[in-house]
Amino acid sequence: MKREGMLVIISGPSGSGKGTVVKELVQKENFALSVSATTRTPRTGEIEGVHYYFYDKETFEKMKNQNELLEWAEFCGNYYGTPKKYVEQKMAEGKNVILEIEVQGALQIKKLYSDCILVFLVPPDIKELEKRLTQRGTEDKQTINRRMNRAIEEMEFVPQYDYIVINDTVEAAAEAICAIVKAESMKSSRNINIKQNFI
Amino acid sequence: MKREGMLVIISGPSGSGKGTVVKELVQKENFALSVSATTRTPRTGEIEGVHYYFYDKETFEKMKNQNELLEWAEFCGNYYGTPKKYVEQKMAEGKNVILEIEVQGALQIKKLYSDCILVFLVPPDIKELEKRLTQRGTEDKQTINRRMNRAIEEMEFVPQYDYIVINDTVEAAAEAICAIVKAESMKSSRNINIKQNFI
Numbered sequence: 455m456k457r458e459g460m461l462v463i464i465s466g467p468s469g470s471g472k473g474t475v476v477k478e479l480v481q482k483e484n485f486a487l488s489v490s491a492t493t494r495t496p497r498t499g500e501i502e503g504v505h506y507y508f509y510d511k512e513t514f515e516k517m518k519n520q521n522e523l524l525e526w527a528e529f530c531g532n533y534y535g536t537p538k539k540y541v542e543q544k545m546a547e548g549k550n551v552i553l554e555i556e557v558q559g560a561l562q563i564k565k566l567y568s569d570c571i572l573v574f575l576v577p578p579d580i581k582e583l584e585k586r587l588t589q590r591g592t593e594d595k596q597t598i599n600r601r602m603n604r605a606i607e608e609m610e611f612v613p614q615y616d617y618i619v620i621n622d623t624v625e626a627a628a629e630a631i632c633a634i635v636k637a638e639s640m641k642s643s644r645n646i647n648i649k650q651n652f653i
Numbered sequence: 654m655k656r657e658g659m660l661v662i663i664s665g666p667s668g669s670g671k672g673t674v675v676k677e678l679v680q681k682e683n684f685a686l687s688v689s690a691t692t693r694t695p696r697t698g699e700i701e702g703v704h705y706y707f708y709d710k711e712t713f714e715k716m717k718n719q720n721e722l723l724e725w726a727e728f729c730g731n732y733y734g735t736p737k738k739y740v741e742q743k744m745a746e747g748k749n750v751i752l753e754i755e756v757q758g759a760l761q762i763k764k765l766y767s768d769c770i771l772v773f774l775v776p777p778d779i780k781e782l783e784k785r786l787t788q789r790g791t792e793d794k795q796t797i798n799r800r801m802n803r804a805i806e807e808m809e810f811v812p813q814y815d816y817i818v819i820n821d822t823v824e825a826a827a828e829a830i831c832a833i834v835k836a837e838s839m840k841s842s843r844n845i846n847i848k849q850n851f852i
Contacts, residue, residue, distance in 0.1 A: 574841070576851060606851070609847065612847055612848065616840065630839060637835070640817055642811050642816060642817050643812075648775070648817055652779055653778075
């Protein structure tokens with residue numbers, strides 16, 4: 455009997471290292487990586503279907519109205535969302551799907567799929583976050599401070615997440631998420647047919 | 654800040670390999686192994702404090718009445734129970750405690766400690782269970798059949814357990830339980846101080 459795959463959602467403040475950890479996970483465990491849709495213009499080097507699916511506003515709104523998105527949000531005049539089809543198809547194939555998404559979207563999806571797994575990734579502490587944001591060298595002091603305050607605010611959402619993973623190193627964080635996925639697959643609530651299979 | 658250890662309870666039908674898996678776990682991860690108390694006479698080779706704490710009936714009843722047992726039961730005129738002191742002391746030291754115990758006792762403890770982790774260990778299937786029970790060579794056909802029926806009955810309790818682990822090999826089952834313990838330690842409900850620690 456083929457098991458349905460699980461949906462793993464990774465959130466975390468800017469500078470938590472979500473992107474790097476997710477990349478490591480996809481290589482490590484053959485997760486299916488869900489790609490978001492957006493109406494914003496592709497940046498140089500961004501590839502359709504890898505970084506985003508790029509749609510025009512009309513197409514995006516049609517998807518939204520036809521209930522083809524798991525969640526969506528508008529930022530700075532552009533839409534962002536998660537197409538439902540890919541996620542549901544991969545899960546039906548028995549593949550675990552991983553999705554990197556911000557807090558509001560994650561909580562929207564949890565309402566739809568109560569058994570999705572919400573993982574909140576954080577840097578070890580605020581000092582380390584400051585260091586990482588500074589080392590990027592792409593933002594000024596003011597932006598960094600804003601991101602740090604935002605990170606502290608976002609920590610308020612942790613109790614609504616299932617797990618919290620401290621990103622000391624990429625390797626350890628990826629292993630921690632693998633342990634979570636392994637443990638979740640053994641939950642009795644996900645193995646209700648165990649008695650029939652046993653007999 | 655020292656974290657409190659977790660209480661991991663392993664149950665499973667006779668022939669599921671609980672004892673061997675627990676032995677492997679204790680070596681592997683430095684779990685503290687809780688030892689049961691009993692009023693039955695020690696068998697040859699059984700060591701006080703290793704296999705059981707052997708008490709007379711009066712002492713056991715005193716412990717029971719003074720609420721010094723996490724759970725207890727009577728089988729064939731003898732008492733069996735789990736002394737509370739050792740478990741609470743080790744958990745306070747930050748050590749994870751492992752306890753191998755039958756279903757009724759496990760569910761008693763879950764009522765006291767809602768955040769203990771209940772793991773149900775099963776052989777891959779009923780054929781494999783029969784094979785293992787037969788290979789022991791210690792029981793007749795009738796006893797084996799009784800144990801197999803009992804195993805099927807016990808599967809009814811799986812939904813009250815948190816996790817189900819299929820014991821294909823001792824090594825894999827021990828690793829599976831380690832993943833469960835690792836994942837549980839990252840549950841947001843067990844990390845309510847995370848925001849303070851972060852700042």
